[in-house]
Amino acid sequence: MREDRVGMQEQFWVKMNGEQLPLFLKEMSQASFRETEAIAFVCIGTDRSTGDALGPLVGSALKEAGYPFVIGTLEAPCDASNMVVRLSEIPQGSVVIAIDACLGQKQSVGLYQISNQPLLPGKSVGKRLPPVGDYTIAAMVNADGPKQYAILQTTSLHRVLAMAREVTDAIKHAFPIKGIQNDMMIQI
Numbered sequence: 136m137r138e139d140r141v142g143m144q145e146q147f148w149v150k151m152n153g154e155q156l157p158l159f160l161k162e163m164s165q166a167s168f169r170e171t172e173a174i175a176f177v178c179i180g181t182d183r184s185t186g187d188a189l190g191p192l193v194g195s196a197l198k199e200a201g202y203p204f205v206i207g208t209l210e211a212p213c214d215a216s217n218m219v220v221r222l223s224e225i226p227q228g229s230v231v232i233a234i235d236a237c238l239g240q241k242q243s244v245g246l247y248q249i250s251n252q253p254l255l256p257g258k259s260v261g262k263r264l265p266p267v268g269d270y271t272i273a274a275m276v277n278a279d280g281p282k283q284y285a286i287l288q289t290t291s292l293h294r295v296l297a298m299a300r301e302v303t304d305a306i307k308h309a310f311p312i313k314g315i316q317n318d319m320m321i322q323i
Contacts, residue, residue, distance in 0.1 A: 148250045153301035156247055156272075160309030163270075167251070168230060174310055175229040177222070177267050178207035179256045180236055181214040186276050186290030189236035192299035193306075200303075201312050204229060215257055218264050233268030234302060236295065238283060239275035245294065247302070248273040274298045 151159055168174070178194030180187040194208040206221050207213030213221040225231055233254035239246070253266035254273060261283075276298060277290040 146250075146252055148248055148252065150243065150246050150248055152246055153298070153305075156249075156301060157305040157308040159249060160272075160305050163249070163251075164309045168310075173204060173226055173229045175204035175206065175225050175231050176202060176234060176306070177213060177225065177231055178205065178234045179213050179218070179254070179267065180207065181212050182209045184284075184287045185292050185295060186238075186287030187214075187236055188292075189274050189276060189295050189299050189302070190234050192296065193234050193302050196299065196303040197306065200307060202306075207234075215262055215264060218256065218267075222265065222267065230270070231268040232270045232272065232306075234272045235274070236276045236287075236290075236298075237273045238277055238279035238286060241278040243275045244278055245298070246275050247298075248275065272302055274302060 149159065176194065176197055178190035178197070180190030182188050182191050188209075190207050191209045191212045194205050194213075195210070197205045198208055204226055206224050233256075235254055235256055237248070237258075239248075248271065250271040250273075251269065252271060253268050254271040255266055256262070256264045276295055277286050280286050
């Protein structure tokens, strides 16, 4: 992660819907990233919990699309059991975008929190894991409540899949891979 990146710009946490996500990420990429910077996506979660599968779903889709630096897929998740080891795989000097599911207020379910601050994985379920990323995309997949594990286990798979598609499409729009043709992609 790049310590200098946070100090150079105003800190923000922005909540938005899926239609706003690609445009915001595109604006953020144009304002904050240099063409030569390598971007690593750390997609946090597990395939063993419906509500926590968003990160690995996004990671698998990004890998299939050809993104070179993706940590956390359905095949090889990045979760609480292996996070420290998986974070050591981040290429030196990369800008890290952390992606994870989270629980939020009932009226915020289906929205995204975007930030130029690190993600605090496991926070909603009381875990203490290392902060991840220079930037955060947190998808609010369900409403918070007293039994977070049960809530994540019973979260709608339809919602998680739809939100994973929105995040993947927004990333493809904002951070296109050079040399790959896609109707939403342009070169940065």
